Amino acid sequence: MNQRFPLLLATAAVALLVPIAVTVAQEAAKTEVKAEAKTEAEAKIPEGQKIFLDSGCTSCHSMKGQGIEKKKSATATAATEPTASTTPATPAAPAAGKPPDLSAAGLEHDKAWITKFLLKTETLHDKKHMKTWKGTDEQLATLTAWLADQKNAEAAGLKASSDKAVKKAEEATQEAKEAKDEAKEAKQDAEKAADKADEAKKEAEKAKDQSQGK
Numbered sequence: 001m002n003q004r005f006p007l008l009l010a011t012a013a014v015a016l017l018v019p020i021a022v023t024v025a026q027e028a029a030k031t032e033v034k035a036e037a038k039t040e041a042e043a044k045i046p047e048g049q050k051i052f053l054d055s056g057c058t059s060c061h062s063m064k065g066q067g068i069e070k071k072k073s074a075t076a077t078a079a080t081e082p083t084a085s086t087t088p089a090t091p092a093a094p095a096a097g098k099p100p101d102l103s104a105a106g107l108e109h110d111k112a113w114i115t116k117f118l119l120k121t122e123t124l125h126d127k128k129h130m131k132t133w134k135g136t137d138e139q140l141a142t143l144t145a146w147l148a149d150q151k152n153a154e155a156a157g158l159k160a161s162s163d164k165a166v167k168k169a170e171e172a173t174q175e176a177k178e179a180k181d182e183a184k185e186a187k188q189d190a191e192k193a194a195d196k197a198d199e200a201k202k203e204a205e206k207a208k209d210q211s212q213g214k
Helices: 004-044 047-054 074-080 111-118 137-148 159-213
Strands: none
Touching: 047 137, 111 137
């Protein structure tokens, strides 16, 4: 009896430890899968978007076209605010009025303009960008190239403006067509007038010849 008791205790201990070990292994596997999934998801994010996010740009801007929302609270903004030593400043935004959604930044400006605006050598609504660029030239080139590629007008709330611009363009095209038709008609009228003038000239010469013959 005394010899079997330790064996029973050992067996019971193993029986208890096996499920615990299995659970620990399962949790470790889940954690590893989540880490791999996160790494894979991050790898798919464009480098320009990473710079945009790491820069704390969402403290002012949203990009609904990319599923990026503006930070709503000062606390959240402070928690994601970058340090000057590691990340650049917030990217370009019109200084007048509410900072816009940048989903269509590329429709408004090209890479060169955005670069100048971030470097405070360009103005918008007579104002310069609020923050000074503190990132590297390489970061700046990557960020501005990415912003210039953003052309989702509907996500940026510019669809109405775009429709108005399209309508104006169509009206201008129609006006140009009408002007072209009028010019064509005027040319035809001028040709007819020239033909009549030529006929009149011939008639005059004929009349002159007849009068001289008499």
